[in-house]
Each structure stands twice: as structure tokens, then as C-alpha cells.
Amino acid sequence: MKRRLAASLIGIIVVAAAAIGATIGTGNRPSLGLDLQGGASITLQPEGEYDAAALEVAVEIIRARVDSIGVAEPEIIRQGDTVVVNLPGVKDQQRALDIVGRTGDLQLRPVLQTGSIDPTAGTGDTETPASTETTLPSETTVPSETTVPDEGGPGESRGARPMTDTTVPTETTVASDATIATNTTAPTETTIAPDATTEDGAATPEAVTTGAPTNEPPAGSEVLLGKDGLAYLVGPVAATGLVFENNASATIQGSAWSVVVQLRGGAEGEDIWNALTTRCYSRDATCPTAQVAIVLDGEVLSAPVVQEAVFTGGEVQITGDFTEAEARDLAKVLEFGAVPVKFAVSQVQTVSPTLGGDSLRAAIISGLVGLALVFVLMLLYYRFVALVVFFGITVSIALQFSIITYLSKTNGLALSLSGIAGIIVSIGIAVDSYIVFFERLKDELNSGRTLRNSAQRSFEGAWRTVLAADTVSFLAAAVLWWLTVGSVRGFAFFLGLATLADVAIVWFFTRPAMLLLARSKFMENRALLGIRAKSETAVTS
Amino acid sequence: MNIFSGFGRLYRGETTVDYYGKRKPAFIISGAFMVVTVVALVIGGLNLGIDFKGGVAWEAPASATFGEAQVREVLEANDVETANAKIQVLSGTEGQRIRAQVGDQPDAVRQAVQQALAEKAGVDVQDVSVARVSSSWGRSITEKAIRALLVFFLLVSLYIAWRFEWKMALAAIAAMAHDVLISVGIYAVLRFEVTPATVVAFLTILGYSLYDTVVVFDKVRENIDRFASSRISMGNIVNVSSNQVLARSLNTTLSSALPVVSLLVVGSIIMGATSLQEFAIALLVGMLTGTYSSIFVATPLYAVMKNREQKYAAVADQVAKGAEMAALFEHSTTRAAQKAAAGEAAATRESQVLKNTASNVLTHPPRPRKRRRR
Numbered sequence: 001m002k003r004r005l006a007a008s009l010i011g012i013i014v015v016a017a018a019a020i021g022a023t024i025g026t027g028n029r030p031s032l033g034l035d036l037q038g039g040a041s042i043t044l045q046p047e048g049e050y051d052a053a054a055l056e057v058a059v060e061i062i063r064a065r066v067d068s069i070g071v072a073e074p075e076i077i078r079q080g081d082t083v084v085v086n087l088p089g090v091k092d093q094q095r096a097l098d099i100v101g102r103t104g105d106l107q108l109r110p111v112l113q114t115g116s117i118d119p120t121a122g123t124g125d126t127e128t129p130a131s132t133e134t135t136l137p138s139e140t141t142v143p144s145e146t147t148v149p150d151e152g153g154p155g156e157s158r159g160a161r162p163m164t165d166t167t168v169p170t171e172t173t174v175a176s177d178a179t180i181a182t183n184t185t186a187p188t189e190t191t192i193a194p195d196a197t198t199e200d201g202a203a204t205p206e207a208v209t210t211g212a213p214t215n216e217p218p219a220g221s222e223v224l225l226g227k228d229g230l231a232y233l234v235g236p237v238a239a240t241g242l243v244f245e246n247n248a249s250a251t252i253q254g255s256a257w258s259v260v261v262q263l264r265g266g267a268e269g270e271d272i273w274n275a276l277t278t279r280c281y282s283r284d285a286t287c288p289t290a291q292v293a294i295v296l297d298g299e300v301l302s303a304p305v306v307q308e309a310v311f312t313g314g315e316v317q318i319t320g321d322f323t324e325a326e327a328r329d330l331a332k333v334l335e336f337g338a339v340p341v342k343f344a345v346s347q348v349q350t351v352s353p354t355l356g357g358d359s360l361r362a363a364i365i366s367g368l369v370g371l372a373l374v375f376v377l378m379l380l381y382y383r384f385v386a387l388v389v390f391f392g393i394t395v396s397i398a399l400q401f402s403i404i405t406y407l408s409k410t411n412g413l414a415l416s417l418s419g420i421a422g423i424i425v426s427i428g429i430a431v432d433s434y435i436v437f438f439e440r441l442k443d444e445l446n447s448g449r450t451l452r453n454s455a456q457r458s459f460e461g462a463w464r465t466v467l468a469a470d471t472v473s474f475l476a477a478a479v480l481w482w483l484t485v486g487s488v489r490g491f492a493f494f495l496g497l498a499t500l501a502d503v504a505i506v507w508f509f510t511r512p513a514m515l516l517l518a519r520s521k522f523m524e525n526r527a528l529l530g531i532r533a534k535s536e537t538a539v540t541s
Numbered sequence: 542m543n544i545f546s547g548f549g550r551l552y553r554g555e556t557t558v559d560y561y562g563k564r565k566p567a568f569i570i571s572g573a574f575m576v577v578t579v580v581a582l583v584i585g586g587l588n589l590g591i592d593f594k595g596g597v598a599w600e601a602p603a604s605a606t607f608g609e610a611q612v613r614e615v616l617e618a619n620d621v622e623t624a625n626a627k628i629q630v631l632s633g634t635e636g637q638r639i640r641a642q643v644g645d646q647p648d649a650v651r652q653a654v655q656q657a658l659a660e661k662a663g664v665d666v667q668d669v670s671v672a673r674v675s676s677s678w679g680r681s682i683t684e685k686a687i688r689a690l691l692v693f694f695l696l697v698s699l700y701i702a703w704r705f706e707w708k709m710a711l712a713a714i715a716a717m718a719h720d721v722l723i724s725v726g727i728y729a730v731l732r733f734e735v736t737p738a739t740v741v742a743f744l745t746i747l748g749y750s751l752y753d754t755v756v757v758f759d760k761v762r763e764n765i766d767r768f769a770s771s772r773i774s775m776g777n778i779v780n781v782s783s784n785q786v787l788a789r790s791l792n793t794t795l796s797s798a799l800p801v802v803s804l805l806v807v808g809s810i811i812m813g814a815t816s817l818q819e820f821a822i823a824l825l826v827g828m829l830t831g832t833y834s835s836i837f838v839a840t841p842l843y844a845v846m847k848n849r850e851q852k853y854a855a856v857a858d859q860v861a862k863g864a865e866m867a868a869l870f871e872h873s874t875t876r877a878a879q880k881a882a883a884g885e886a887a888a889t890r891e892s893q894v895l896k897n898t899a900s901n902v903l904t905h906p907p908r909p910r911k912r913r914r915r
Binding site for chain 2: 041060063078082084347359361373374377378381417424425428431435436443464465469472477479480488
């Protein structure tokens with residue numbers, strides 16, 4: 001028991017020392033928020049036609065996209081007609097552009113052919129007919145295991161991509177409301193059929209003749225590289241991401257992940273979508289593979305097979321061999337992909353902090369002064385046991401500082417002034433764990449138990465209290481973290497970190513420190529917390 | 542009673558304040574504060590800052606002689622509030638520009654500042670741009686935050702209901718609402734500007750309040766278990782619990798408040814970082830009310846609810862005071878406590894004997910009853 005306590009105590013001190021040593025040794029510092037350090041500022045100028053409402057929606061979508069990238073607190077404002085995106089802690093302007101600059105152009109295009117890239121293909125010109133570029137798969141059979149030597153053709157998009165054994169797009173599009181379904185000739189691809197197959201054959205698919213030649217790809221078709229490594233010959237843009245509501249979500253059914261998204265009603269949404277699916281469902285010349293490619297910024301993310309001619313329920317479900325991450329990514333793309341206004345980056349600048357170095361210095365100095373005052377209070381009230389508080393807090397700060405520094409390097413976490421203030425406040429909550437413990441210890445000693453016995457009993461009681469109270473705090477942090485954005489999220493992060501650190505310190509540091517202290521020779525003839533273990537009253541214990 | 546003996550009793554956890562008996566004045570005071578808050582919110586609303594409401598931004602070319610300080614001067618010369626102004630230097634390929642954002646201003650002020658900035662910077666008026674800026678705190682952020690809070694309240698209620706009991710969950714949420722409302726009231730009444738940092742401060746208060754209440758309720762629950770065998774009133778239980786945790790509550794409040802006071806005094810008054818000031822005031826008020834509400838709102842409220850239960854309804858009026866309450870700290874039945882208290886009052890040798898036996902009993906505390914749930 002004693003050895004285990006000592007191991008825990010030494011363990012946490014070594015871990016904290018190593019962490020802080022590594023952090024200081026590598027010279028890393030936590031990056032600071034826009035208010036304290038500044039960052040990069042990108043001005044986006046809307047192009048083409050737009051109105052105020054569309055701009056508003058666009059700003060929300062950009063915000064959502066930027067927010068989903070990391071923990072830092074970006075600032076997104078409209079200034080006149082332009083949108084200004086301020087990213088904290090980003091020094092590299094190119095990186096800032098990478099984050100914001102993706103136009104997020106989401107297109108839905110019929111797939112004419114799929115295949116793997118033929119390495120002998122000549123040019124990277126996307127307008128060349130597909131037959132020279134792709135090994136032709138048949139329309140219905142699966143191009144299974146069409147592996148191609150890993151050379152990669154010339155051309156901008158397919159440079160370094162290794163072509164591994166290409167798995168077939170297995171996604172299928174099914175209407176979840178499948179009452180109008182169809183004499184489905186079950187597709188030969190590895191698809192998942194609609195769940196409810198009531199075969200009333202009500203809807204005979206209407207062929208949309210576009211008059212496109214069947215042998216040559218129609219004008220406006222392109223060869224695009226898929227995320228799965230396949231090359232897709234896709235027809236002209238049939239719809240944009242605007243046909244979907246911004247509410248796509250990844251769901252799990254049984255063990256299969258799928259993505260569900262709602263269609264916008266009316267001519268802007270459902271009608272366009274259904275025109276496309278009708279064409280594809282009937283394997284019209286403009287969509288012979290019955291697949292619809294979901295294209296983001298020129299990359300085919302997914303090419304599900306259409307399982308319905310007309311989607312009456314207004315809901316589209318995409319199923320297939322998704323992993324959870326893939327399903328979530330696709331949902332995110334469908335949700336934020338379509339920005340209703342086209343933007344061009346008009347300026348990239350670095351911005352200075354809004355508050356200046358004074359505020360940071362003031363916050364840090366007042367934090368240290370506050371900490372010192374707390375120690376003085378503890379020392380006055382609990383005498384030398386306050387040293388346990390002192391070392392505990394030191395270990396805790398070392399651990400938290402290392403974690404914050406590490407995350408600001410890897411995840412772009414940025415410490416804003418409110419974050420620092422949150423940390424200062426968390427001092428009080430960390431000290432509370434000690435107070436709860438010591439107060440119980442006092443009670444136990446008062447009722448005449450030996451020090452050794454009291455320490456053990458009071459820790460057990462205090463541990464329950466600390467755990468209950470910290471669980472509530474952690475719940476707050478976790479819920480706010482998952483469900484919010486911006487500075488609330490930043491706050492939630494620091495609250496959660498402080499709470500976890502508190503629990504860890506109580507268990508791995510305070511417990512062994514106090515229990516060992518209570519057993520030590522040093523304590524035998526000393527009054528702890530001003531209360532001498534009652535030896536004068538003849539108590540048999 | 543001199544101050545030292547008072548401190549000693551506090552230190553030993555032997556204070557005998559009848560919190561439960563003072564619940565009515567406490568509820569009235571809290572209610573009055575909440576009414577003031579609601580009235581202030583309805584009449585004046587909150588003074589939302591640029592991050593919530595948007596405002597005006599001027600941009601001018603920066604130079605060696607035209608920097609942040611000069612912009613601030615110009616703004617102040619035109620009676621524009623600069624305490625929460627965001628003044629930034631932008632550097633890009635086209636050289637440096639300086640941007641000042643403040644809350645909304647009338648057209649006359651916009652033009653006057655534009656003129657003055659151009660003059661000060663020594664450039665044409667056309668080179669200084671004026672534009673309306675939108676809020677950076679979008680509607681979606683507020684919506685998401687509110688949704689998150691609702692989910693959080695639900696989860697916390699479920700957790701407290703599972704860990705303790707649902708009446709405690711109700712009382713804890715009520716106390717928390719009380720604390721947050723009063724802190725918001727400070728902002729509404731004093732017309733402080735609400736910034737994203739303020740929202741964070743409110744959330745901190747919310748977390749702190751719940752944390753504090755849970756610690757007190759943990760003690761109450763422990764005492765309910767301890768007194769499970771005797772017919773003792775809920776008022777007594779919460780009084781004993783509150784007195785037992787009083788030292789802890791005051792200590793925790795002090796050690797939480799000291800850093801915040803330091804933020805206020807050292808940070809904002811001595812070092813002049815005014816952006817910290819209002820934040821610190823909100824936090825300080827929130828922490829003080831958080832401690833107050835745990836003892837004066839949450840626990841009495843819980844006792845009131847609990848008194849409707851059959852077990853406690855019969856003894857609802859019996860609330861021990863003074864020495865009798867002190868005796869309850871150590872005895873687990875009302876009668877034993879009354880005896881001990883009576884004995885102490887008599888202060889005779891007899892009572893001494895009684896007390897001795899009592900303390901002998903103490904060293905072997907009764908085996909705790911089996912807990913209902915852990």
C-alpha cells in the first residue's frame with residue numbers, strides 16, 4: 001500500500017516534470033487568440049449576383065466550416081459587402097488561405113463512365129474524351145480489382161496519388177420513403193436495395209432526352225478523380241449543393257453508416273434533384289451508369305447509384321460501405337458544401353492583436369498575485385499542510401500548460417483573454433478539492449480518530465464529493481464542447497481540461513501525499529490542521 | 542462573543558446558524574434581486590457590444606506617425622467610446638493599414654471621424670474607408686449555445702437525480718438560475734457592455750454555482766443517511782449540513798474570489814487593462830451569489846420540497862437552535878441531542894458525566910446504515 005502510494009506520487013511528479021521539461025525544452029509556447037496575438041485576416045469579396053439574405057447564409061456556412069477545423073476562436077464578420085475572416089495564431093498566410101480559400105463548390109453530376117486511370121493516357125486535359133483516359137468498365141458489372149501500376153498520369157490532379165486496388169463505389173441512393181418504388185431491377189452493383197419494396201410500379205421513370213450523342217461524351221463532361229482512386233467521366237453539372245437543406249447527418253443503421261439529407265422543396269431543390277435521378281434511374285444516355293457523382297472542388301467524393309426515380313419523401317439517404325468518419329465527412333460536405341454566394345479572396349493580411357501586450361501581462365501578473373494570495377490564505381488556515389496544496393497546484397499547472405501548448409501546436413488551439421481568465425477562475429475550483437478534503441479531515445480528527453485513520457476515511461468521503469462535483473463541471477464542459485462554436489467552445493475546452501486535471505491531481509497527488517504524510521514519523525507528534533490527535537482524552541481506538 | 546471565538550467555532554465547524562429559519566427573508570431578498578433583473582432586462586435590455594450588434598469600421602493607411610494611439614485620440618476627440626474599441630494593424634502586400642471598429646455610430650460621427658482620421662494620417666478622405674461591420678457572434682452561435690445549455694441542464698438534472706435525488710436536481714437548477722440571473726442583472730442595471738468574454742463569465746458562474754451546490758448537497762445527503770433512523774426534521778438536517786460545510790464554503794469562496802479580485806484590482810485598476818474589469822466584476826458577483834445561493838436558496842428550497850414528504854411533514858416545525866443544534870452535529874437522534882443540549886445548559890457535574898459518556902460513544906460511531914444508493 002505504502003509503496004503504491006509512493007509510486008503514484010513519484011509517478012505524477014515525474015510525468016509533470018517530463019511534460020513541462022519537454023515543453024520548455026522544445027521552446028514551444030501556446031499560441032494566443034486574436035485579442036492577444038492577432039493572426040491572419042482574409043477578406044472575401046462576393047462575386048456575381050447575391051443579396052443580403054444569401055450573404056448572411058454564406059457567412060454562417062463559412063463560419064461553420066472554419067469552426068469545424070479546430071479549437072481556435074475565429075472571428076467572422078461582414079464588413080460592408082465583404083466577409084472578413086480572422087484566424088487567430090495563423091502566421092502563415094498560405095495556411096490561412098487553405099482553410100478559408102476552398103470555395104466549397106458542391107456539384108452533382110451524372111456519371112457517364114467509371115474506371116481507373118490509364119497510365120498511358122497522354123494529356124491531362126480534362127476535356128479529352130474519356131475513352132482514351134479510362135479503361136472502360138461495363139455499365140453494369142463491377143470494375144472489380146482493376147489495379148493499375150502505380151505511376152500516376154500526368155496532369156494536375158492525379159500526380160502523386162497511388163492507384164491501389166480500386167474498390168467499387170458501393171454507395172446507393174435510396175429514398176427512405178420508398179412507397180413509390182418501382183419494379184426495381186435490382187442493380188447488379190453491390191448496392192443496398194431500398195428497405196421497403198412495395199412493387200406497385202406506379203412511377204414509370206420519365207426519360208429526359210437531352211439529345212446528347214451516345215458514343216461521345218456530351219459537351220461539358222469532364223474526367224474527375226474520385227476520392228476512392230477511381231476516375232470518373234462525369235456529365236455536365238446537373239445540380240448544385242443548393243438542392244439540399246443544410247441538415248445532412250450521418251446515422252447508423254445496424255452496423256452500416258449512412259448519410260441522410262433533406263431536399264429543399266420546390267423548383268430550387270426537389271425538382272432539379274428529381275429530374276437528375278429520373279434520368280439516372282432510367283439509365284438514360286446522359287446518365288448510363290445510374291450513378292450520381294457528388295463533386296466538391298473538382299473531386300468526386302462519392303458516386304452513389306440511384307435507386308429511385310422520384311424522391312417523394314423529400315429525404316435522401318446514401319448508404320454504402322462507409323466508416324463512421326467517412327459518413328461524417330460526407331455529411332459535413334453536404335451540409336456546408338453549398339455556399340449560395342461565390343467568393344473571391346481579395347486580400348490576405350496579418351492583423352495585430354486588439355488588446356495588446358498590456359492585457360496579457362496584466363492578466364498573468366494578476367493571476368500570479370491571486371495565486372500567491374490563495375497560498376497565503378491556505379497557509380494561515382491550514383498551516384504547513386498548505387504545502388501539499390502548493391505542490392499539487394504546481395504539478396497541475398505544469399501538466400495543463402504542457403497539454404495546452406501541445407494542443408495549440410497540433411490542433412491550433414488559441415488562448416484568448418477569456419480563456420486565461422477561465423484558467424484563473426479554475427484555481428479556485430482546484431483549491432476547493434483540498435479544502436473539502438481538509439475540512440473532512442478536521443471533522444474526523446475532532447471526533448477523536450487517529451491521524452492515520454482520519455486521513456484514510458476523510459479521503460474516501462472527499463473523493464466522493466469531488467467526483468460528484470467535478471462530474472457536473474465536466475458534463476458542462478463536454479456538452480458545451482460538442483454543441484457550440486466559437487468562444488463558448490474555447491471556454492468549454494479549458495473548463496474540461498481543468499476539471500480532468502483536478503480529478504487526476506486529487507487521486508494521483510493529493511491522496512498519496514496526504515496518506516503518506518499521515519503515516520510519516522514527522523507527523524507523529526505534530527498537530528495537523530491545528531488539531532492534535534486527541535491523546536489526552538483516554539480514548540481507546 | 543468575540544471575533545476569535547467566532548472564528549474558532551467556524552474553524553471547528555461548530556457554528557449554529559439557523560439558515561432554514563431565515564429562509565423567508567432570504568427568498569424575499571433573492572426574489573427582489575431577480576425582479577430587479579427582469580425589470581431591467583425588460584426596460585433597458587442588455588448593452589450588447591460590437592461582437593453581438595455589429596458597428597462601424599474605419600480603415601486608414603498606417604504610418605510611423607499614425608498608429609493605434611493616434612486613432613484612439615481621434616476617436617476620443619469625436620466622443621466615441623473606446624473602452625471596447627478594436628483597433629488593429631493589418632499588414633499585407635499593400636503595406637500597413639489600421640482598422641478601428643466600434644459600436645454603431647450616427648452618420649455625422651462616421652464622417653467626422655473619417656475626416657479627422659484622414660487629416661491626422663495626412664491622406665485623402667477617399668483613402669479612409671468606412672463600412673458597417675456585422676456582428677462576429679452570429680445568430681447560429683447563440684442558437685447553438687442555448688441548445689447546448691438546455692441539453693446540459695437536462696443531463697445535469699438527470700445526473701443529480703441519479704446520484705442524489707430529483708428534488709435536489711430541481712433545487713440546484715433553481716439556485717443556478719438565480720445566480721446567473723443576478724449576474725446578468727448587474728450587467729443590465731449598470732449598463733456594462735456585453736462581450737463574448739461576458740458570456741464566458743456567465744457560463745463560468747453557472748458551472749461554479751452548480752459545483753458549489755453539489756458539494757453542499759453531498760453533505761446533506763450524508764446527513765440524511767446518518768439521521769435515517771431517527772425522526773428528525775428536514776430543517777434540522779439542512780441546518781446541520783450547512784453549518785458543517787460553512788468553513789469549506791467560505792474558504793472556497795475566498796480562494797476562488799482572491800484571484801478574481803486580483804484580476805480586478807491588480808489587472809484592471811493598477812495595470813489599466815480595462816477589458817478585464819467588467820469581466821472580473823461579473824465573476825466576483827457570480828461567485829458570491831453562488832456561495833450564498835447554495836446555502837440560502839438551494840438547501841432551504843430543498844428542505845421546503847422535502848417537507849411535503851410524509852416522513853418529514855410531521856416534524857417539519859421542529860427546528861433545533863443553538864446548543865441543541867450543536868449537539869445534533871455529533872448525535873444521530875433528536876432525543877440524544879436534546880438530552881446533551883439540556884445537560885450542557887445545566888452545566889453541572891451530572892452533565893459532565895453525560896458528556897463524557899457521550900464522547901465515549903462518539904469514538905465508536907454507530908455503524909452507518911446501509912446506504913440506499915452510492
